[in-house]
Amino acid sequence: MEIKNHRLKGKNIKYQESPNHSGKLKNGVPDTIVIHYTSGGSVEGAISTLCNPIIKASAHLVIGRDKSITQLVNFDTIAWHAGRSSYKGRNSFNNFSIGIEIDNAGKLEKSEAGYVAWFGRNYQSKDVIKAVHRNQSESTYWHKYTEDQIELVFEICEELIKTYPIELIVGHEEIAPSRKIDPGPAFPLDKLRTRLLSHNRAEDGSDEKIVFTQKMGVVTANRLNIRSDPWLGAKTVAPPLAGGTELKILDETNGWYHVDIVHKGWVSKKYVSS
Numbered sequence: 332m333e334i335k336n337h338r339l340k341g342k343n344i345k346y347q348e349s350p351n352h353s354g355k356l357k358n359g360v361p362d363t364i365v366i367h368y369t370s371g372g373s374v375e376g377a378i379s380t381l382c383n384p385i386i387k388a389s390a391h392l393v394i395g396r397d398k399s400i401t402q403l404v405n406f407d408t409i410a411w412h413a414g415r416s417s418y419k420g421r422n423s424f425n426n427f428s429i430g431i432e433i434d435n436a437g438k439l440e441k442s443e444a445g446y447v448a449w450f451g452r453n454y455q456s457k458d459v460i461k462a463v464h465r466n467q468s469e470s471t472y473w474h475k476y477t478e479d480q481i482e483l484v485f486e487i488c489e490e491l492i493k494t495y496p497i498e499l500i501v502g503h504e505e506i507a508p509s510r511k512i513d514p515g516p517a518f519p520l521d522k523l524r525t526r527l528l529s530h531n532r533a534e535d536g537s538d539e540k541i542v543f544t545q546k547m548g549v550v551t552a553n554r555l556n557i558r559s560d561p562w563l564g565a566k567t568v569a570p571p572l573a574g575g576t577e578l579k580i581l582d583e584t585n586g587w588y589h590v591d592i593v594h595k596g597w598v599s600k601k602y603v604s605s
């Protein structure tokens with residue numbers, strides 16, 4: 332993957348111009364990447380919406396669940412993805428940012444049949460994560476991104492950072508918190524920033540906690556369930572772990588440890604001493 336003449340080139344990448352754009356970005360920008368989800372049911376639907384002149388919205392890139400990447404606006408041109416936005420003293424993020432839309436249904440409601448998106452489609456529990464949104468206090472249900480999508484976004488951001496003076500990666504939910512909840516807690520935004528923008532870490536000590544180094548832990552409960560995802564409703568991936576079992580802890584999120592013990596899975600942090 333590489334950027335040439337303000338276009339991303341490589342496998343599964345196509346260009347389809349959206350009429351929804353304005354002038355060129357000024358010198359010295361883009362300096363920011365804004366991450367979004369499409370809040371829809373298909374990448375084709377998202378692309379056609381973002382190319383519809385009546386809707387007046389666009390983004391530079393759309394990432395499908397099928398590993399497809401579609402560029403709609405050149406990186407030196409203003410796309411219309413952020414809307415009214417403000418963060419750390421700056422407004423109107425369209426004027427200096429690259430917008431990346433990821434095909435994802437967004438927030439889901441639990442019902443008897445499963446987990447339902449706002450447009451009525453039902454999702455199975457394997458495609459759902461329960462987590463607390465950074466702007467909310469209660470845990471809710473969210474459509475999972477595919478691992479390929481997350482990997483592609485990391486790769487694309489790396490290329491953008493190589494090519495442009497990118498200083499900041501933010502979620503739409505952070506620059507328009509009263510209106511927007513995308514990309515939501517299913518997207519590893521903090522990990523993306525700390526991994527790719529290492530200078531942020533030095534300036535802002537609060538980000539340092541997010542960098543996780545592997546460590547060992549011991550199960551303190553008599554029996555501890557090991558689950559496919561970091562929430563109580565997720566299915567167990569193996570018989571419960573016995574008290575005293577030693578674990579390699581790979582990662583941590585919202586009170587859960589991702590552990591490796593024959594099977595990889597998630598255990599509640601409360602019952603592990605490390």
Ligand SMILES: [Zn+2]
Nearest residue numbers: 367368503513
């Ligand atoms: Zn958005």
